[in-house]
Amino acid sequence: xxxxAYVTAVKMPTLHRHEEEKFFVDAEGRKEPVPSIHDPxxxxxxxxxxxxNEEDRLPLMMDEALDYLEKRQKRDPxxxxxxxxxxxxxxxxTTKVAMKYCKKYGSDxxxxxxxxKNRGKGGAVRMGVFSSRGxxxxxxxxxxxxxxxxxEKVEEGLKNLQPWPNQMAISCGSRAHxxxxxxxxxxxFRTLLMYGFHFLVWFLCVKEIRDTQCGFKLLTREAALQTxxxxxxxxxxxxxxxxxxxxxxxxxxxxxxVNWTEIEGSKLVPFxxxxxxxxxxxxxxxxxxxxxxxxxxxxCN
Numbered sequence: 001x002x003x004x005a006y007v008t009a010v011k012m013p014t015l016h017r018h019e020e021e022k023f024f025v026d027a028e029g030r031k032e033p034v035p036s037i038h039d040p041x042x043x044x045x046x047x048x049x050x051x052x053n054e055e056d057r058l059p060l061m062m063d064e065a066l067d068y069l070e071k072r073q074k075r076d077p078x079x080x081x082x083x084x085x086x087x088x089x090x091x092x093x094t095t096k097v098a099m100k101y102c103k104k105y106g107s108d109x110x111x112x113x114x115x116x117k118n119r120g121k122g123g124a125v126r127m128g129v130f131s132s133r134g135x136x137x138x139x140x141x142x143x144x145x146x147x148x149x150x151x152e153k154v155e156e157g158l159k160n161l162q163p164w165p166n167q168m169a170i171s172c173g174s175r176a177h178x179x180x181x182x183x184x185x186x187x188x189f190r191t192l193l194m195y196g197f198h199f200l201v202w203f204l205c206v207k208e209i210r211d212t213q214c215g216f217k218l219l220t221r222e223a224a225l226q227t228x229x230x231x232x233x234x235x236x237x238x239x240x241x242x243x244x245x246x247x248x249x250x251x252x253x254x255x256x257x258v259n260w261t262e263i264e265g266s267k268l269v270p271f272x273x274x275x276x277x278x279x280x281x282x283x284x285x286x287x288x289x290x291x292x293x294x295x296x297x298x299x300c301n
Contacts, residue, residue, distance in 0.1 A: 002290055005283050009292035015229070018116040021127065025099070026107035034113065034131040037225050045069075045081040046134030050124035052088040054142040055097045057263060061144030062101050066110070068148050083110045085142075086128040089118035122238025126228045137224045141215035143263040146173055150258040154218040157254035168223035168251045172209060172243070173216030173258035200278055204285040205244045209255050212240050216258055223251050230295050232287075237280035244284055248295055 023031040035042075047065060051058055062083070069081050085098040098112040113131055115124060125139055136158070138151060150173065157171035198210075206212055217239075219227070226249060233241045246253055287293040 001282070002286050005286035006290045006292045009283075009287045010232070011293070015126075015130075017127070020116055021113065024107070024111045024113055024131075025102075027103045028107075032107070035133050037130050037132055037221065039133075041133055041135040041221050043080045043082050043132075043134045044136065045079075046129075046132035046137045047081065047083045047140055048125055048128035048132060048137060049083065049085045049140055049142050050088055050121050050128065051085055051090065051094050051098070051142040052118065052121070052124070053090045053092045053094060055090075055093045057143045058085070058094060058097055061140070061142055061148075062098070064144055065140065065148045066101065066105060068151075069109075070105075081109065082133060084128045084131060085110070085112045086124040087112060087114045088121070088124035089115050120234040120238070121236065122231060122242075123234035125238070126231060126234070129224050129228050132221075132224075135221055137219050137221060139215055139217045139219075145260050145263045146214070146216040147259040150216065151218070153256045153258055154216065154254075157256040158218055158220070161252040161254055164220060164252065165250065166222060167220055168226060168249070169220050169254075170223050170227075170243075170246055170251055171218045171254040171256055172211070173214045173260075174209075174211040174255045175214050175258070175260045176210035176255070197277060197281075200281045201240055204281050205240050206247065208247070209243055209253060211255070212243055214258070214260070215239075217242075227251070232293055233280055233284065235276065235280070237277040237284070240277075240281060241284050244288070245295065248288070 022034060024034055026032050049061070065083060069083070073079050073081070083101070087095045087098065095112055095114050098110070102110040102112055113127060115127060119127070129137055136155075138154075140146070140148070154171040154173055158169055161169040161171070201212055223246065227242050227245045230245050231238060231241055243253065
């Protein structure tokens, strides 16, 4: 298995942007070049929202997030933010729906990055992160399953990790405290899959974080740069590799309980997606262990 993992390893996924992905369309319909995470930050917070066929679920999340962010800015005029919706090659009207918010709030606050083809959730988040301007970068799912106001909890978790070594720290939203309730609502088969996945994550990759898959994570700009430029997995298991890389780089990680509600319309296919994630977890461990994958920082172009 080690030999197969080593031989089949693609050294690093391409970080090349298609020509169309080097620009975003502003509120007036003009093309503007996307910024780079290698540039100095100009916002306090960037919110990256990976979206694939999310025309139905995205409005609820965007309404809640922007309502919170606007009220916070009114309370504290020094607070600045941006929301980056990354359309991951959707076949529906996700970009059109997101552009309505760009026109309403302006392209300085809401930007839509449309990818030419589907990269997977991890690939979409990476493209958004690499196009962000924030000192801190929040990953937030398009379904709005996590209450957006809980950003204050993950911010507190990040703050409690100070002083940050080399300005790097990560705070993860967690649903671990809701596990007993969720088990009561799940079938035995799905519960077995969940426990099996949690065991593999703990045994192979990440021992310190109970819930690696909650899509509500806050990173300092430097931590986002170092982890996402090293990331190999672009599908469902990318969160685990992200935290595995962070542990290898000795980046401090906090885990904070957040409010979470299961929203219908998940793209996760229980058996096959979990099988794919199980394979990815094994390969993450083996490929780093054998040196097929290395911790190296690269630049997106």
